Amino acid sequence: GAGVSQSPSNKVTEKGKDVELRCDPISGHTALYWYRQSLGQGLEFLIYFQGNSAPDKSGLPSDRFSAERTGGSVSTLTIQRTQQEDSAVYLCASSLDGEQFFGPGTRLTVL
């Protein structure tokens, strides 16, 4: 069956450029989460969407980070003016009422 998909799988960008990362959740899942995983580290929560409610943005590390979820489905995480410390794997997860199902992640490298 279709799981959570993310694109691109890898992204290499230059410092200062903007990037957009996409997440397609499992159809029907009302909750969508973005996490960041730096090399050798655990997962760091970034942002959470639940239905039509205002998102929980408490994990976004700076105002360079923003995310949207259009039509209650696809989500885009945008990082403006990327910095080298933004290099990480960005993971998206979706859930219906409990267990979170994760996508394969986008590996972002900022040169």
Added chain:
Amino acid sequence: AQKITQTQPGMFVQEKEAVTLDCTYDTSDQSYGLFWYKQPSSGEMIFLIYQGSYDEQNATEGRYSLNFQKARKSANLVISASQLGDSAMYFCAMRSFSGGYNKLIFGAGTRLAVHP
């Protein structure tokens, strides 16, 4: 503040033996859930097992069992009969059902290596 602690950065186990991965948590909430995820070198996060704070029995899923000791605030993962394919990073996570928390708090992870 909520926190998950995994004190074992790395563990080794012989194939077919059992291994316990430690996880302790800190929360003041009465209602919460505990998860274990496996992350192989491919990077995907694979859900293994879940324990609710009000569940009286320890959760089991095949070769995985969760040793839940509520008073000690520990939720150790036990893998029985280890297989080479079990070599991966293992993350313990907690979700609160009160106080408006909707995110999973993850531990730093334990890297498990299974030797033949």
